[in-house]
Amino acid sequence: MTLPPLPLPDLDGAPPQLPQGGLAAGAVHEMRGVEGGFAHLAFLVLLLAQAGGALPGEVPVLWVSALQNAYPPGLAWLGLDPGKIFFAQGRDDAACLASLEVGLRGGMAGIAEVGGLSRLAARRLALAAREGGGWGFVLRHAARRTPQDSAACATRWFIEPAPGGFRAELLYAKGGRPGVFFYEVTEGDHDKTPPALIAVTEWADMRRRAAG
């Protein structure tokens, strides 16, 4: 079973310059964020939630972390059903990454929240994801550049919060062009509509929307 790429919202046909037009399945994507913030996680949850209905079959999501403090109601608010997620807790980074590898090899989609990601670990995850055909996401609190950066992950992002949304910097993309993209998050309402990600062309645009 081949899964389509995870779509990224685009505006006026100007999505981030990715060859598949989204986050490719069968590959690992790394998302980084600033220490103490969880913008990268919220960004990913919104992406998964938005793709949720469009994904064929029921690909279960495995979520591993050494400190498992994801809050299910918050995921449900963003439109991702936490009932379908396997939450797992690893002793340390190595155990979390090994668990993610098992899940990816078995065809699941996987999220791991870790501190570090060595080149070897990234390579192993990439191979497992290619074998299983699901998406792997490694979430870290890290700087834009680290000495262990490798080309094993298909994309590498640095996500920062911005007023009313996110500033997503594509640091590396296999076969694609890096760049900076802005996304706005719509306010969800209390009954049906979960918040949604909308691409906006530039910062100023976003500022204006946030103000108005």
Place this chain on the structure above:
Amino acid sequence: MALALWCQRYSPLTALAPPDGVFIDIFGCAHLFGGEAGLRAHILARLPGARVAIADTAQAAWGLARFGEPGSEDLKPLPLAALGLDDRTITKLRRVGIRRVGELMRLPRAELTAGYGPEPVRKLAQALGSAAESLEFVKPPPEWREILHFAEPIFAPAQLQAALAKLTARLCPRLAGARLGATTLTAVFFRVDARRPDITLKFAAPCRDEAQIIKLLQEKLKTVDPGFGVDAVALTAEQTETLAPAQISLERPKPDFSKPANTLLNRLGPEKIWRVQERATHVPEYVTRRRPISLPPVPWQRPNFRRPIKLLEKPDAISVIAPVPDDPPVLFSWRGKSHRICKATGPERIAREWWRHEHDNARPETEKIRDYYAVEDADGAKFWVFRAGVHGGTKPVQWFIHGFFG
């Protein structure tokens, strides 16, 4: 019942002795435990507080265990109740001065039958072994157990692996024949020094896939210390569930994710991987209930109000500049970093569930009120903070951070 089955380690023949006893037929078995005294010590070491009596007949053992001195085999000083007679007969016999089994034994049997019915004589005969007594022995449930004995003790990992593979290959077809799959599987290694290390596998879904079971067993084999060698290896499916035979389908097969789930379950342990289920409560920290991954998922209702994606295990105190009485903060500092608030929504008031607690006059419910705000700082980072208590209450209000929106 469980006790009777447990006692089958002493003898294959065990029977229930209601309400709370077990008969063990140890004929020809006691020498395995160092004679009758050794057997008694063995049982007492494992079941402290148990009353153990060994006698030639079941009725005598029953009476001795319940009414006798520990270790004694003499029936004579026991009260009549030790024969299992009913209360009316005991009262009648006591009226003529017969209180002990020994006194009953001295009476002529014919007169006893004439005066008190056949029961006392029959019970007495059963206790003394001159009349037959039927016991209904407990039958063990069908055993999903395979055992391999070795002429020479083995200890090389490759040999142990081969033994496990052989046992799995024997057990799985049997399970398939009964349309069952294992949900708990135990491999026990009988070491020459009488230790018994074991491996337990848990499965997210019933499983009888040989390759998968062998792989999981081998992964855990390194936790087993074979010591000076292993005499025998046993593989038991402790818990089984029905599993329909696999069918070849023309449609695209439904993807099966039980394999990675099983691997993770056994690597991390059953407490370390879970699904979540909603609990009907308003208190944010109690909303989530963990549920084993072997159970099917339960969809989660989308909440009516905004909730963070990360929740601190315990709310953390923050220092805040906020207008009184009930405005969101304009500035708060947490862990040495201050955040200027640009946007805030709220309050959402969440009170303690008073109906679950004893009422305490010293701590009124207003102390337990939390007013939650979703706040966004100048960088766009969003937090879930709350004010505990109300202004003008018995205690000054306090602010806490409880979660992160991103």
